[in-house]
Every structure is written in C-alpha cells, then in structure tokens.
Amino acid sequence: MKHKSICLLGGTGFVGKYIAGRLASSDKHVRILTRNRNNHRDLLVLPNVELIETDVFDSTQLKKHIEGMDAVINLIGILNEKQHNGDGFRKVHVDLPKSILDACLKLHIHRIIHMSALNADANQGPSFYLRTKGEGENALHTFSSDRLAVTSFRPSVIFGPGDSFFNRFAGLLRLTPFAFPLACANARFAPVYVGDVADRFVRALDDKSTFGKHFDLCGPEQYSLKQLVEYTATTLGLNRHIIALPDFISKMQAHTLEWFPGKPFSLDNYNSLKIDSVCQQGAHEPTSIDMTVPSYLGSNNRQTEYDALRKIARRL
C-alpha cells in the first residue's frame, strides 16, 4: 500500500523539518502536530503541509488528529527532563508511543515509523534517556500486530543546518577565550547527516522489507567528542585549546549544571555518554561532516533552515 497522508509528531523540530520537506517533495499530505502553531509558521511554505496546534498527550486530541491518516511518524523526544527521576523521560518516550500505538490500533492505521536513539536499551541503558527510549521502542514493536507495521530508527548524533550539536559547541567556543574545558571528551560518535536520516524515514514508509525492523543509523566516520569540538573550533577559525576534563570533574560538572536553568549538561547526559554512540555493524550513511558542516557553522540557522524549506517548496 502507498502511504499518502502522514501525521508527523515532532515535525517542527530539527529532524522533523527535513522529514516534512522530503515528504512534501514526494507529494504526500503531511499533518504536523505542534504545541505552538505560531512558532512554526515557516513550515507552511511547504505545499501539502498542515500545522495543527494540540496536546499530543491528550489521547482524545491525538486520536482526533491522526484519524484518517495512512501513517504516523513519531519524532517527539527530549534530551533533558524538568524532573530528576526519569518521570519526564517516561512520559515522552514511553507513554506517548504507547498512546500512539493504541490510537493507531483503534483507528485502523497500519503504519508507524518511530525515532529512537542509538544504544537505546530498556534494561542496560546507562541513563533515563536511553532506558526510556528503549522501553518506548520495545512497546511499539512488541504490541504492534499483523495489522500494524512498525519501523524504528536509532541514530547516533545527527548534524545539519539547525542542529544542536555543532551549533551548540560553536556558541560555547565563541564565549570561551583560549582554553575550552570539555567533559566526557573521550566519548565517541558517528555523526549522521539529517538529510540521510530523513531519506531513510521517507524510503521506509512503503518499503515492506523495513516492517517490524530496527535500524541503527551512523555516518561514515567515528570521532571522539574532543575531535569534534576541535573540528568545530578549526572550522570557525577559532584558536582554542580543548582541555579534556578528568572523569570525576566531568561528573561533578554534570551534578552542578543539572540544577542550572535549562540544564545545559545533566547527570543523565553524562550517563548517556558512558557508552559510545557508534554502530557495531551495518551500512553507514554516506554524508560526512566535511561535506556540510563548514557550510552552515557560523551562519544564521533560522534563515538557512527557511531557505532550505523554500528550496524544497520551489522544486515541487
């Protein structure tokens, strides 16, 4: 079956905008659910995209808005919770996917594509983030049925215009003259390009060979966090000495920043970084950081994203 109308949860975020763009350019009807329609009106430049303000945690609202769609893509996820006990992560990463599944089963929607994370593991995950991502992914796959095909993707860190990885370090490096102290500097990543991730989601939609499967997504190269921060500084032309903090200081920093507004670094982030975010096997996505990062680091991200959306819209 061709899935023509797609409800996109988390479609206003960094990854979601790319997936919305790809879906719009493949002639799909896309319905994006958001907490604040006004903040994301730039998405309406895409044809066939509707933007609906709602509370996805209200199951009645959720059902109302996914009714009649052919498929649901769920990208909603958080890196930090307001609380410190995992309840916030559980609500977003476990309760919401279960509620989406329940709604799809009741409304006879036969397809869900779900965003998890590399190393998500309900039992062994070292952080609430990874454990709850694992629980949500398991719930979807375990309780789906012959009538409902689930595919989940498990990426390493994702980069591209508007990302919160390279752009965040770029901002911090600019604020820190000479030396930049870095927690968890040896953690390893295989950064994967957002356009490659979006392509995998869109291709999976009608591809039966992906039904019921989980896919790890990694880029072509592996780096330590220190190498990636050095790369960011070099790309920006900043002369910074990156100092790898010893583990106990990294942990102390996490304990402290956990209580700062917006949690710039949390104990849960620290725990997630205990395990390398690299793929053990399988094909790697093609786009390297060298192919795109220099073109957007230091630019006005919001404008770059809007230009990208307009380009997709003009192509149709």
Ligand SMILES: NC(=O)c1ccc[n+]([C@@H]2O[C@H](COP(=O)([O-])OP(=O)(O)OC[C@H]3O[C@@H](n4cnc5c(N)ncnc54)[C@H](OP(=O)(O)O)[C@@H]3O)[C@@H](O)[C@H]2O)c1
């Ligand atoms: N970025 C990465 O490097 C990376 C790596 C691995 C996995 N992932 C996963 O990929 C997904 C998308 O990541 P992203 O970087 O695109 O995230 P993002 O930019 O933060 O976007 C997430 C979207 O989810 C919605 N959302 C967030 N918190 C919510 C809440 N409490 N209630 C309702 N809606 C909420 C927001 O939509 P509204 O504000 O419009 O409601 C937001 O647009 C997440 O599940 C993330 O865990 C990301």
